[in-house]
Amino acid sequence: MIDYENFRESVKSFLAEALTPELRRAGKLTTSVFSDFKAALAWQKKLHAQGWIAPDWPTEFGGPGWDIQQRYIFQEECKRANAPSVVMMGIQMLGPMLMHYGTEEQKQHYLPRMLSGEDIWCQGYSEPGAGSDLASLKASAIRDGDDYIVNGTKIWTSMAHHANQIFCLVRTDKDVKPQAGISFLLIDLATPGITITPIVSLDGQVEQCQVFFDAVRVPCANLLGAENDGWSVAKSLLEFERGGHNFTIDVKKQLRKIHDQTKLTPWGEKTRADDPVFRHRLAEAEIDAIALEQTELRIKGTVEAGGNPGALSSLVKIVGTELGQRLNELSMDLVGPAAGPQCLDSLDPYYEGNAPVPDHALTAMAEYINNRAATIYGGTAEIQRTIIAKKVLGL
Amino acid sequence: MTDEQKMLQDSAERYLRENYEFANRQNAVDSGNAIDDERWRAFTDMGWAAMTAPEDADGFGFGLADIAPVIESFGYYLVREPLLESAVLAGGVIAAGSETTKAQYLPGIIDGSIIATIPQRDTVPLTIQAVDGADRLQGDLQFVPSGGAASHVLAPIEHDNQNHWTIIDLSLSGTSRVVYQSHDGRQGAHITIDMPFDSGCILLSGADADAATEALYTRAMLIAAAEGVGAMQGALDSTVEYTQQREQFGQPLSSFQALQHRMADMLIQTELARSLVLAACQAWDTQANNASTLALAAKAKVDLAARSVTQEAIQMHGGIATTNEYKVGHYFKRVALLESWPQHRDALIAEFIQRREA
Numbered sequence: 001m002i003d004y005e006n007f008r009e010s011v012k013s014f015l016a017e018a019l020t021p022e023l024r025r026a027g028k029l030t031t032s033v034f035s036d037f038k039a040a041l042a043w044q045k046k047l048h049a050q051g052w053i054a055p056d057w058p059t060e061f062g063g064p065g066w067d068i069q070q071r072y073i074f075q076e077e078c079k080r081a082n083a084p085s086v087v088m089m090g091i092q093m094l095g096p097m098l099m100h101y102g103t104e105e106q107k108q109h110y111l112p113r114m115l116s117g118e119d120i121w122c123q124g125y126s127e128p129g130a131g132s133d134l135a136s137l138k139a140s141a142i143r144d145g146d147d148y149i150v151n152g153t154k155i156w157t158s159m160a161h162h163a164n165q166i167f168c169l170v171r172t173d174k175d176v177k178p179q180a181g182i183s184f185l186l187i188d189l190a191t192p193g194i195t196i197t198p199i200v201s202l203d204g205q206v207e208q209c210q211v212f213f214d215a216v217r218v219p220c221a222n223l224l225g226a227e228n229d230g231w232s233v234a235k236s237l238l239e240f241e242r243g244g245h246n247f248t249i250d251v252k253k254q255l256r257k258i259h260d261q262t263k264l265t266p267w268g269e270k271t272r273a274d275d276p277v278f279r280h281r282l283a284e285a286e287i288d289a290i291a292l293e294q295t296e297l298r299i300k301g302t303v304e305a306g307g308n309p310g311a312l313s314s315l316v317k318i319v320g321t322e323l324g325q326r327l328n329e330l331s332m333d334l335v336g337p338a339a340g341p342q343c344l345d346s347l348d349p350y351y352e353g354n355a356p357v358p359d360h361a362l363t364a365m366a367e368y369i370n371n372r373a374a375t376i377y378g379g380t381a382e383i384q385r386t387i388i389a390k391k392v393l394g395l
Numbered sequence: 396m397t398d399e400q401k402m403l404q405d406s407a408e409r410y411l412r413e414n415y416e417f418a419n420r421q422n423a424v425d426s427g428n429a430i431d432d433e434r435w436r437a438f439t440d441m442g443w444a445a446m447t448a449p450e451d452a453d454g455f456g457f458g459l460a461d462i463a464p465v466i467e468s469f470g471y472y473l474v475r476e477p478l479l480e481s482a483v484l485a486g487g488v489i490a491a492g493s494e495t496t497k498a499q500y501l502p503g504i505i506d507g508s509i510i511a512t513i514p515q516r517d518t519v520p521l522t523i524q525a526v527d528g529a530d531r532l533q534g535d536l537q538f539v540p541s542g543g544a545a546s547h548v549l550a551p552i553e554h555d556n557q558n559h560w561t562i563i564d565l566s567l568s569g570t571s572r573v574v575y576q577s578h579d580g581r582q583g584a585h586i587t588i589d590m591p592f593d594s595g596c597i598l599l600s601g602a603d604a605d606a607a608t609e610a611l612y613t614r615a616m617l618i619a620a621a622e623g624v625g626a627m628q629g630a631l632d633s634t635v636e637y638t639q640q641r642e643q644f645g646q647p648l649s650s651f652q653a654l655q656h657r658m659a660d661m662l663i664q665t666e667l668a669r670s671l672v673l674a675a676c677q678a679w680d681t682q683a684n685n686a687s688t689l690a691l692a693a694k695a696k697v698d699l700a701a702r703s704v705t706q707e708a709i710q711m712h713g714g715i716a717t718t719n720e721y722k723v724g725h726y727f728k729r730v731a732l733l734e735s736w737p738q739h740r741d742a743l744i745a746e747f748i749q750r751r752e753a
């Protein structure tokens with residue numbers, strides 16, 4: 001029997017020790033799924049040294065050997081302590097696929113570098129013409145001896161400007177049905193012929209890029225899975241992206257933040273904490289958060305019992321992201337005109353100047369803006385609903 | 396509608412369509428200037444700052460209902476210069492003042508040499524304090540939306556149990572401001588005042604000041620609401636156009652009924668909001684009994700509808716709408732900030748309930 005309370009205490013004392021003020025500030029100032037990159041990397045190194053960087057991985061590849069409950073406790077305590085988020089495309093998304101589809105050499109080469117942060121990965125799926133209809137992607141890889149020659153472009157590639165590796169879906173056969181001619185390639189971003197152009201997001205920060213490939217030589221040994229079998233690899237990965245995330249933890253953090261904010265927000269002679277109308281709105285969202293939590297627990301139960309949660313995973317992505325967006329609106333309602341200033345400097349955790357707004361107001365608008373993307377990336381809310389309609393309801 | 400009104404509406408729409416392209420606007424934002432001087436000159440040369448000014452001050456004397464379509468165009472083209480704040484709002488308070496202050500400030504407002512702005516509705520009034528035997532005007536104006544662009548700010552004063560409105564020249568010593576870049580492309584400011592009190596700058600006092608406050612913020616709500624309707628229309632048009640061009644799964648996005656219905660809902664919300672705003676402007680212009688209640692209703696309606704319409708617009712565009720380079724997300728940002736201008740929606744709805752029950 002694992003003593004979970006004891007475990008929680010050991011996580012807490014590690015966090016108390018390891019999280020410097022800058023790292024906590026980076027966590028606090030995180031306005032999207034990504035924290036400040038410098039802080040994220042520093043935090044990754046600390047977690048790596050502790051052996052806790054990949055909670056979901058099996059021990060043979062460097063995981064800590066925790067059960068689902070322990071992983072949940074770890075994530076929860078990290079959020080609570082305002083730890084920055086670690087760039088997740090490698091460890092959370094590609095890692096499990098490598099373990100499943102990778103060759104021995106690939107596993108031995110890539111997995112340790114992924115854990116240490118020596119390799120930072122980004123995900124090259126979407127293209128200008130291929131978003132929801134991902135299978136229509138055009139970037140091509142043509143065999144030339146022991147190499148592929150890659151041409152084309154990927155867009156919305158998160159963190160490509162910080163990454164040194166990209167995993168890509170490329171077309172290796174044009175003459176078959178779209179899904180059947182796609183392969184999964186691991187590409188070093190330092191290879192000649194690659195250009196990375198940052199995209200400024202609506203909040204004024206850069207997180208996404210467009211990546212251009214002009215006759216880029218990639219060794220055939222960098223294929224993950226079989227040639228033309230990239231679609232199955234990608235599909236299992238997308239399920240990780242959708243189902244592997246625990247929305248309740250994020251939502252609870254937002255709720256805590258809003259509760260704190262209510263006490264700081266004047267309302268007539270009192271504060272918003274005393275405004276029955278606002279409290280009612282907040283309670284409605286809180287009730288949905290409890291329903292979400294119970295659904296995630298049901299999924300966890302099914303997975304633990306060796307079952308497949310199926311439909312529940314799609315449902316959770318929709319509910320988790322849309323509830324998160326509703327909570328952003330409640331934050332905005334509290335912050336009022338203090339949402340105006342853009343504060344790009346002050347959102348840098350290492351910035352030492354003064355912000356034009358109090359701390360609790362610093363992130364509200366940027367989060368409200370950035371989180372609109374949550375119902376777009378990782379499969380839009382519409383595509384998720386289509387999946388439910390087709391796969392679950394059989395329509 | 397008179398010919399004069401029609402001409403004004405058409406020329407405003409045409410000018411903005413031809414000269415206020417989104418890319419230019421963004422260049423102006425990036426240049427770091429609070430306003431685009433050339434556009435500002437053009438606006439005032441075309442007489443836009445005289446729209447609502449009284450005829451005896453060389454204005455056109457239009458009501459808000461007359462200019463509502465022009466205000467909508469400001470929202471539609473994402474105009475960031477504070478023309479309406481200066482000419483209609485600040486200008487309105489000045490026009491209610493004495494002949495002396497009118498003569499002193501209105502011509503500058505109309506020719507654009509003065510850019511006056513106003514603070515949030517729940518701003519704590521400035522005070523007059525005796526310091527070393529001399530009266531000083533003191534206080535802070537927080538989050539003044541166009542405070543970075545302004546040459547003057549109008550401010551409430553509370554003194555001797557009376558309210559007053561004053562106008563402050565922001566180039567004078569004793570005024571200072573922290574200017575910030577705002578998410579809607581404007582430059583806001585925190586303004587701090589600690590200067591010798593000059594009674595000559597008092598625009599209105601007592602009952603006149605109270606009436607001006609009521610008028611000012613009612614008009615501010617109506618202008619923000621009409622601008623919001625323009626933003627909704629812009630978000631809708633962009634969505635309809637984009638989804639017809641963008642193809643996924645071998646067909647235009649607009650062919651998916653799941654999206655068609657949602658665009659129909661966007662139109663429904665835009666038209667409902669437009670009807671309410673126009674009715675509220677008319678009620679205000681004719682000083683109808685329910686004018687203030689309708690203004691509160693119009694602003695609250697636009698706040699909620701514009702929030703949802705602009706969110707839907709982003710969602711139906713997909714990734715492209717999350718970039719700063721693409722226009723549609725800027726409607727979303729603008730209406731998000733309008734939700735707390737001149738005061739947060741929740742406060743307006745609370746007031747709406749009180750008035751309904753009174």
Ligand SMILES: Cc1cc2nc3c(=O)[nH]c(=O)nc-3n(C[C@H](O)[C@H](O)[C@H](O)COP(=O)(O)OP(=O)(O)OC[C@H]3O[C@@H](n4cnc5c(N)ncnc54)[C@H](O)[C@@H]3O)c2cc1C
Nearest residue numbers: 123125126131132156158373377380382710711712713714
């Ligand atoms: C912040 C952010 C980060 C991202 N990070 C990455 C990344 O790291 N790597 C990567 O590869 N990609 C990334 N993406 C891309 C993301 O996966 C795509 O944006 C997404 O798949 C949607 O594609 P699209 O943007 O082309 O929109 P489109 O597919 O053009 O869709 C536009 C709208 O139409 C709707 N729609 C489309 N088809 C249908 C239909 N059949 N029925 C009803 N509605 C439909 C969509 O739901 C959406 O509302 C990111 C995107 C964002 C915004």
